[in-house]
Amino acid sequence: MGDLLANKTILVMGVANRRSIAWGCAQVMQEQGANLIYTYQNERLKKGLLKLTGDEASLLECDVADDNSIAQAFSEIKTRYGKIDGIVHAIAYAPKAELEGEITNATRAGFQTALDVSAYSLIAVSKVAMELELLNDPASLVTLTYMGSTRAIPSYNTMGIAKAALESSVRYLARDLGKFGVRVNAISAGAIKTLAVTGIKGHSDLLEISKQRTVDQEAVTIREVGGTCAFLMSDLATGVVGDVIYVDKGVHLI
Ligand SMILES: NC(=O)c1ccc[n+]([C@@H]2O[C@H](COP(=O)([O-])OP(=O)(O)OC[C@H]3O[C@@H](n4cnc5c(N)ncnc54)[C@H](O)[C@@H]3O)[C@@H](O)[C@H]2O)c1
Known part of the structure; x- marks a missing residue:
């Protein structure tokens, strides 16, 4: 327990179940004192999320492939939480x-879907948050990436390309939102x-x-990723902008 995130309200997008990095x-x-709001992709995923949080009032539906869904969810968040x-x-x-x-198995439609949901969605979400003036100064946006963005990992293929686009989006968003006190970073999880x-x-x-x-042959855990996420959300990280921080217990080095 701690108070690194006391008085902060943070939206968590992407909890599917107890194994989710989110x-x-x-x-x-x-544990660090944050007040949390969650979005889920659809009704099917809501059930699992509700089991975990036990509080329906903090859950909202948001399909990031649909601009209306993002707009609706974020307006509701603004109304409820300011x-x-x-x-x-x-x-x-x-x-x-x-x-x-x-990679030659990739299809135009599959590529578009992967890039849309996995990379463009960060821009879509940031755009609506800025339009609605939803974010405080300072505020922090954190996304999750994987080293398949820079290395050719077996089978990762189109998703690796999407992660490269996502990491690049982080840098452009960081440049453009920085003047409003909004930092944008990525965690590259193992x-x-x-x-x-x-x-x-x-x-x-x-x-x-x-x-x-990994350096000790133990896989990185979702809580270890969570630790870095908490740091990036905190005011300890106001100098970290547009970066990709590896939380993979050294896999990318070796
Ligand atoms: N698990 C890993 O090894 C690993 C490593 C590095 C990065 N990541 C990244 O971490 C992030 C979370 O994935 P995870 O591994 O925890 O898996 P997960 O399956 O638990 O989470 C993925 C989430 O994406 C959501 N999602 C998919 N399409 C959506 C849409 N259209 N609208 C709204 N939500 C949608 C799902 O509902 C789910 O909650 C992903 O970006 C993933 O690429 C995962």
């Missing part, structure tokens, strides 16, 4: 066929067994190889 972020931020201090964007999706074999990862062909091998390449 849930690790939420748990640590809550200004907020941060957003955790822990959202990605690519059709299963994009996550196997070689491989963790979540719902999203099970969509990747050969994910068991990917998880095992990643684990073997």
